[in-house]
Amino acid sequence: MFWTLGMWDDVIGIAGGTFDPPSFWFDPRREVFARSKAPFVQLDMDESHETTASYAPVADDLTRLSGE
DSSP states (O other): EEEETTEEEEEEOOOGGGSSSSSOOSOOOOOEEESSSSSOOOOOEEEEEESSSOOOOOOOOHHHHHHO
């Protein structure tokens, strides 16, 4: 449901997909790991990041995630 990040002690991440219907008590402003969202998902965010600088994958993305 939620997670914290060591680099931002004051930030709590909440998985938007855990809400049904997708209604929030706040306006989301940033998306991270946008590279793996479904092709039909279109979000109008202040910030959109394919990944994050602190992410160190142990393997390459699957082809189905890269759109190839």
